Amino acid sequence: MSVTAAGGFTATGIAAGIKESGGPDLALVVNNGPRHQAAGVFTANRVKAAPVLWSEQVLKGGRVSAVVLNSGGANACTGAPGFQDTHATAEKAAEALTATTGTEHSAGEVAVASTGLIGVRLPMDKLLPGVETAAAALSEHGGEKAALAIKTTDTVHKTAVVTSPAGWTVGGMAKGAGMLAPGLATMLVVLTTDADLTADELDTALRAATRTTFDRIDSDGAMSTNDMVLLLASGASGVRPEQAEFAEAVHAVCADLGQQLIRDAEGASKDIRIEVVGAASEDEAVTVGRTIARNNLLKCAIHGEDPNWGRVLAAIGTTDAVFEPDELDVAINGVQVCRGGAVGEDRDKVDMRFREVRITADLHAGSASAVIWSNDLTADYVHENSAYSS
């Protein structure tokens, strides 16, 4: 059901000809109201794609009536002409939606998201007509099509839905495979709800959810120029939810989509759950978890089903976190292979056959903890990222 699970939204996905493959490459999500509140979280990369710069401005107003998303090109590092392309896309969407819906749409309330190769202008001669075609194809059942159109190297499209007994729904779609890193990462996510909330309430719920979901996925440590997570509220249910219950629903949808992203990471054969406990602070737990997640040697070892805990310690040792080297404990899939910074239980006891690998590192420096998800490093990853530009 994706972005159309919640009332008040229509969507579609079409093949506009942006991708050379001829596959679906343009999605349109429209909030038909009655409310149009919205919040967004964007990449922390200082090199931001044109659609990120544009949509950040749109979201400052706290209102979004539509989102245009394209795969097949990131429109990043394209300078002022690239920004003009994004602007033209929003103008075209507003114009087409005003014509098809009979309701006035303003470009200033149209967010734009792009994903694909950096440093190449988008084929506007295909994209703009595509926006018109999409506007004419909008449907209350178009969520799946939209989710399909934003795929790049994703092998499957990703959607999630949570419905409250109170009568409102949060749904969403995501794309992203590889390049999953902190501050989000080559990941486009659109969440929708028919609950009735202010932009500030949406922002609070969205930031809390992304901080402990998308922000703790780290597939290859590379941070994208294009990441964007949007949350749009139509108010169509007429229900104003409890903020805590709403926040929980947004978190659940983000966590679900995040897991789908990790499971579909480029070329990965293992999902690695890294739990850091006993940290002096949550920030240090996250830092240590990320450092473990980014250790190429460890990621290769996990790929080879080798419980090489020495590489976990070597990674932890590069951080500034509070810990004593001779107090570090590491467990892999429940086997305490390292105790007190030295050899623990026999590593041969570790069963590495399953896709999920659980690493627990105890710093014995406090009571804070964090979970980071990552993937193994495989020859397929190398192939996917070297065989063609992306």
Add this chain to the structure above:
Amino acid sequence: MSVTAAGGFTATGIAAGIKESGGPDLALVVNNGPRHQAAGVFTANRVKAAPVLWSEQVLKGGRVSAVVLNSGGANACTGAPGFQDTHATAEKAAEALTATTGTEHSAGEVAVASTGLIGVRLPMDKLLPGVETAAAALSEHGGEKAALAIKTTDTVHKTAVVTSPAGWTVGGMAKGAGMLAPGLATMLVVLTTDADLTADELDTALRAATRTTFDRIDSDGAMSTNDMVLLLASGASGVRPEQAEFAEAVHAVCADLGQQLIRDAEGASKDIRIEVVGAASEDEAVTVGRTIARNNLLKCAIHGEDPNWGRVLAAIGTTDAVFEPDELDVAINGVQVCRGGAVGEDRDKVDMRFREVRITADLHAGSASAVIWSNDLTADYVHENSAYSS
């Protein structure tokens, strides 16, 4: 000529049976004086192998009469028993050398270095007899054998020599392939000279040299628990060199060995020279260079001979360095593919067929610069680091 190019040194390499392969795995380098001054640089990893902890203490005294190096086991994360193993190795070397040379040797002046798998005790029943065998096999021509015995996944042994017209020599050997990262990295280096210098003078020259050579090699971003660079001076030439000339010679030997390490990095098919110019400070130039060097997506693209400059910008954008995104210039192999943060010359003009790939990033934020060397990321790298423990 390796570590025996300089007068006053003997060395050898033998097969002690530490490696299951039965190949050479134990090297001994002895400084026969008349002087025994020494300096050392060690891994910045907070999780340090036993031989690092031991040798750091030895080097505090500024005197080293011998170095025992083994491959086939890192003796890292082995706790107090592992430290006792290192201590016993130094004691055995002092005892054997006292017996064979007729000169009193003290364990407190014997440095120990190890490389191999982390978290496994060394087979002391093989290592200690090996030390005796090595002490009996020392030769003024044993430098090559020593260099061969410290190899792990190295495909070739690495040696370098510089001789001054003033009558002194600096020679050295190195092992390391993969895991080359800042603060040195799974790299053992022993440099020797017959020049006559104080420990402080050696230290100054060594730190200056490593800072701009080994410290600027970053093959896979992973920092080892065992890295060590030692510089031993015998004074056998009787010449006290100019400090500047000596520093230059040490730098030249380190730079030569560093290049050999990069060219032999695990599974690499490309050597990537990353030059960051126009930085606000040298530190920022180094940070930006390292961040580019560690971007797995870029490393895959280079492997695929794809001049994907967008990934260079995406990497730069994750740093805190001073720059404006729309002022960044990037050249690959001399072609200015990115100008002012946007599309520059046609990327098809970039010739990527050769092993060396040169990336130049201009931050336009100052006049500082730095060069970092790295490698591409290949399926062979994944294979080497997943197919067996190391």
